[in-house]
Amino acid sequence: MTTRVLCLGNVLLADDAFGIVVAEQLRRRRPDLEVRESSTSGFDLLDDTLGAGRLIVVDIVQSGALAPGTISIFREGDVRTVPGGSPHYVGLFEALRLGRALGLAVPDEVTIIAVEPADCRTVGGAMDASVRAAVGEVMRIIETQAAG
Amino acid sequence: MPDLTQRRILIDPITRLEGHGKIDILLNDQGNVDRAYFQVPELRGFEKFAEGRLAEDMPQITSRICGVCPMAHHMAGTKALDSLYRIAPPPAARKIREMVYSTFMVEDHALHFYFLGGPDFVVGPKAPAAERNVLGVIARVGLEVGKRVIDMRRKLRALISLTGGKVVHPVFGLPGGVAKRVTPEDKSQFQSVAAEAVEFARFTLQVFNDVVIKNSDYVDLIFSDAYTHRTHYMGMVDANNHVNFYEGSLRVVSPEGREWAKFKADQYLDYVAEHVEPWSYMKFCYLKPKGWKGFVDGADSGIYCVAPLARLNAADGMATPLAQAAYQQYFATLGAKPVHHTLANHWARLVELLYAAERMKQLADDPEITETNVRNLPREVPSEGFGVVEAPRGTLFHHYKTDEHGRITKANLIVATQNNAARIAMSVDKAAKGLISRDNISEGVLNMVEMAFRAYDPCNGCATHSLPGNMPLMVCVRDREGTIVGTLQRDSDGTIRRNAG
Numbered sequence: 001m002t003t004r005v006l007c008l009g010n011v012l013l014a015d016d017a018f019g020i021v022v023a024e025q026l027r028r029r030r031p032d033l034e035v036r037e038s039s040t041s042g043f044d045l046l047d048d049t050l051g052a053g054r055l056i057v058v059d060i061v062q063s064g065a066l067a068p069g070t071i072s073i074f075r076e077g078d079v080r081t082v083p084g085g086s087p088h089y090v091g092l093f094e095a096l097r098l099g100r101a102l103g104l105a106v107p108d109e110v111t112i113i114a115v116e117p118a119d120c121r122t123v124g125g126a127m128d129a130s131v132r133a134a135v136g137e138v139m140r141i142i143e144t145q146a147a148g
Numbered sequence: 149m150p151d152l153t154q155r156r157i158l159i160d161p162i163t164r165l166e167g168h169g170k171i172d173i174l175l176n177d178q179g180n181v182d183r184a185y186f187q188v189p190e191l192r193g194f195e196k197f198a199e200g201r202l203a204e205d206m207p208q209i210t211s212r213i214c215g216v217c218p219m220a221h222h223m224a225g226t227k228a229l230d231s232l233y234r235i236a237p238p239p240a241a242r243k244i245r246e247m248v249y250s251t252f253m254v255e256d257h258a259l260h261f262y263f264l265g266g267p268d269f270v271v272g273p274k275a276p277a278a279e280r281n282v283l284g285v286i287a288r289v290g291l292e293v294g295k296r297v298i299d300m301r302r303k304l305r306a307l308i309s310l311t312g313g314k315v316v317h318p319v320f321g322l323p324g325g326v327a328k329r330v331t332p333e334d335k336s337q338f339q340s341v342a343a344e345a346v347e348f349a350r351f352t353l354q355v356f357n358d359v360v361i362k363n364s365d366y367v368d369l370i371f372s373d374a375y376t377h378r379t380h381y382m383g384m385v386d387a388n389n390h391v392n393f394y395e396g397s398l399r400v401v402s403p404e405g406r407e408w409a410k411f412k413a414d415q416y417l418d419y420v421a422e423h424v425e426p427w428s429y430m431k432f433c434y435l436k437p438k439g440w441k442g443f444v445d446g447a448d449s450g451i452y453c454v455a456p457l458a459r460l461n462a463a464d465g466m467a468t469p470l471a472q473a474a475y476q477q478y479f480a481t482l483g484a485k486p487v488h489h490t491l492a493n494h495w496a497r498l499v500e501l502l503y504a505a506e507r508m509k510q511l512a513d514d515p516e517i518t519e520t521n522v523r524n525l526p527r528e529v530p531s532e533g534f535g536v537v538e539a540p541r542g543t544l545f546h547h548y549k550t551d552e553h554g555r556i557t558k559a560n561l562i563v564a565t566q567n568n569a570a571r572i573a574m575s576v577d578k579a580a581k582g583l584i585s586r587d588n589i590s591e592g593v594l595n596m597v598e599m600a601f602r603a604y605d606p607c608n609g610c611a612t613h614s615l616p617g618n619m620p621l622m623v624c625v626r627d628r629e630g631t632i633v634g635t636l637q638r639d640s641d642g643t644i645r646r647n648a649g
Contacts (some may be wrong), residue, residue, distance in 0.1 A: 097283060101294070102286070102291060102298060103295075
């Protein structure tokens, strides 16, 4: 089964650069893995999911309940789609559901590796040391998952 | 400043829109809406970030403001560089830019209708929550239509990548031209996809006609007073006063539909000013000669609006034949010009979808599009540049001042949502007052209040690119029954106030 790593982030928004930093390092260390990066959200992500058997998504996710740099791992099925959100939002999970409904080649298995940010809103801000420190561990998790 | 001892209803967050917003609704003692506020608690700082950077990097940097309309920022930035270096692009480069821009407009408008605005109109404002989503839209229009939308979008994005380098953050606009010519093979791809896009746009207008116009409930909603404002309208027009997304003059018409002003990008500061409110991080644009008169309708108020509804109102017609026919049908059906009904934005967007597809086709058919001269090299010392385009969500201004080396000393961006901010605030307030009371706070009604601003398709992430600082913050505390037990408020000066419920 093809595994693809999809790293999400925006290099201009402080800790939101996390996914992009992981993508850069992962490409150097593991040229055998298929690594993609994206700075968009929602519906545009559908294109990056199609054709992969298994998808590993790397992103920051602000829960507000965890210390910055904390890593969480969950599967698509663990998430209630946009809990409390608007019916008009198209996020990654809605894009996947739409893809399935239309019979497109969306991945069967989606794992999300999420890191809690300290700040993801300051334009031109630097990554927080606690978040940067999570890069190595996230790389190890990806390599283990990709091997499994 | 609102009296925080009043009852409060929050619709938070307004997801689906880029960035995050919040609507704060205050009830009076009688249980009716006293005032509704549209809030944007998103923090950016783009203009400050731009200072000291090379102006030539701005089309790339600004396209990263958000992932929704990067091409609009890229193109406004590129045009500001033409102005900054006082260099006009060769004819082929000008046409390539407009062709790629039209491709982007087709994609963005189609996406909005089917997937973002669709849950309101295609599925219906009062449909059960479980159906009001993208899958609900697909269930309504059919799987085959869903596949067609996805396929159309994929082809359009492939063309943007082909010429723009990257679809999300294009790299092809340069001062005085573009980075890459269009080959005869590229041209035939554009011709083929453009022909398909024209058919797709006609089909989409038919869907709108079948689903919305034939449903009297929806038509009543479009005409309802809750979604109506008599303001000025602004949009870019060509020499014939037809809608143009890429270049021309900014035309403003009065609430009666008369031309009130017509100006070029470099005159924008004579016409547009920004007003600050303590409860919002967003700056509210108004017509400078009219002055800020508050959140009020009418010919004396400086409040204006941009985006599809405004563009159609501000123009005398469309430059392509099928879109012109759709434009005439639109005004004939809605009965008057200008159209003051906010929800007509959804229809106006589809008239523009057809125009964008036809314009793409016209330019792809143009023999000059494959000319190899696509760049004039800048030779002037830079100092100040102005660029303007019509983004999908409305007029977008980029204004840079630089030193003699082309380093930014000051950047000012006025984005579509800022132009619309005052009218959006009025729409939310009016819809809330018309629809909500203590005894009627159903989910469907709350959705209808959200509809008041979704029609504008506001992009809050990029509208709040002002300097970082303390932003007004309101927190509402409720008990299990939902009764408010207290509120916390952090004012823009950083002081925190507590209030009992």
